[in-house]
Amino acid sequence: MDRLRLDLPPHILIFPFPASSHVGSMLKLAELLCHGGLHVTFLVTHYIHGRLLRHSDVQSRFSPYSGFRLQTISDGLPEDDPRSGDKIMDLFHSFGATARPHFRELLVSNRQQNCDTQNPINCILADLLFSFPIDVAEEFEIPFIYFKAPSTCNLWVYFCVHKLVEAGELPFKGTNLDAPIASVPGMERFLRRCDLPSFFRAQDVEDRDFQMILNETLQIPRAKALILNTFEDLEGPILAHARSVCPKIYTIGPLHTHT
Template sequence: MEQSSASPHVLIFPLPIQGPIKCMLKLAELLCLAPDLHVTFLNTDHNHRRLLLYTDIQSRFATYPQFRFETISDGLPEDHPRSGDRFMDLFDSLETVTKPLFKEMLSSGIGRPVTCIIADGVLNFSFEIAEEVGIPLMYFDTISPCGLWTYFCVPKLIDAGELPFEGDDLDAPIKSVPGMEGFLRRRDLPDFCRIGDLNDPVAKIIVKEVQLVPRARGLILNTFEEVDEPVLSHMRSLCPNLYPIGPLHTHLKMKLATEPTPPGPQQASSSSLWQEDRSCLKWLDAQPPKSVIYVSIGSLAMMTSDQVMEFWYGLVNSGHRFLWVRRPNSIPGGDWEGQIPKEVLEATAKRGWLVSWAPQEEVLAHPAIGGFLTHSGWNSTLESMVEGVPMVCWPYFVDQQVNSRFVSEVWKLGIDMKDTCDRVVIEKMIKDVMGLRRDEFVVSADRIAKLARESVSEGGSSSCNLERLIEDIRLMKM
């Protein structure tokens, strides 16, 4: 085989939802900055169409001659919502439709031979196929390390009798997750732990994931040693070859800024599956420093109309300015929209701004932002950390219940509001984060933001881990 055809060629395969796509595209661009690496990014047809519609992704990556996009079907009809309440539809379809297509793609070839696969940790079938076709595979788990570690501990929890739960006391302490014995409660475990049925499809996916991830060549994580060292030390007992290379969005910005001849724009661009409404940035420009609470429940979470109204009253009654993202199709039914009280609408016109989707990294970096009411997705949590923005956490699913507990009890970056949606509580927590307790959160936030920036600087922990990852990929040439 000629040297040119045997050059390192990485195939990146994200879970086809917004969060994993976003951070794996940043990884792809970081790898493209190593000129000898060839990178193929595998999107589903549906998501790739949305990226082409709402972003400059095609022109941005066109500046890297060794990069290409490939697409594959997710098997769902085009009008399927692909939302959090229909999550298992996607997993079932990936298994029945996408899996055989992926195997065929790797078997027949996509041009240059693939020498390494980087797949989302929850795509269990990718490991099986990689073994069958003889290509080394690394996993990239795009959820938080603290959330992933609780996944790894599910067998321990079962053996200790802590899963499934007995009784309905969600505040009972959890003792079988090493490193979290002092603060973890039942309600802080991932949401599937509450189901009570170990044969539940989600539980089966997680159990299989924790069996396969340690067998991969390595595990990439979007974090940095300094914030997650206690969890990472436990995780290395099962996965010794870890690559903590985050925060990826900051890492990419840092690398692009220090490139002697940047291949394209030096600022990372959008990778959103929705149209970003940039009017909110102009509105923020007119607000005083640290005066606005930013509200977003992410790309998958759903709300009922009652929950929307509790949020709305809590925001209005707090007296603070607010920027609220309400994602299309995140609130089933539309009858409630015509019944909003006049005083709520008037207060929103004075102090609020509503958008369907926002350029979140830019919003959180804006000087007007003083707090973030978040669903505690890992990308959002990291972006808030980097900008030193305190959080009110209202988790929805996956790792978010664990993340919100770490925000309040470990990192001291905000308040955990899980399992409640009451206007009085929301009002109080916003007032705490924006005023009464702001100083205590800002001390921790500033410290962690500084550590995050240092980790991706030259010689920092994440920068060194990225260099090691690239070198290990080079050594995987077939």
């Protein structure tokens, strides 16, 4: 790895999943990092970039931070694709295949452009919904951190998918969505089928969408750390369970109170 100038601040690439709620929460995180003096490259799809410019104050909001910049990448979908609702899984599948080579090219270009200042991207902080940036980060020997905005309870359910399958709780038998879920440690007393993400209702564990989410979840422990938008007093017991899988979990929420 190139030697870095110690007088320059860390340069972090933030890469949210291209959905408005994910982008919004990670913009709050970017603002906190900028406020702390770090340089931030915020990577979004062309589609999200257009929506940010039309419907948000992102330019004026980040104008005080000289180390912040927006950069764009293709999501592989036609411009008129809705990218929401029942089409969201199309985005999941196309994004990884399309964005991976562009993401790698971006890091190559960044290294070349910063050869004089010696301040290339030296940390990648990506949304927990996709794993292909880990492969690229490892290739470039760049530390990789995941961020997840929803609750730790939500994360822990993902970690326990294999337990649900092994226990026969997935796929669902029958149509009663109020039936309890017993195979998620720490949540046995209150978790129901209807509380699980909608794709958990697949009738076949070999379903393409279900398998993709399962495979992405299995990659999470590869990250150097997880940053969660929660706090210990709110989800301490479930955080303890999650740390059995990923020991380095940092709780910094609620983000909106810090910004």
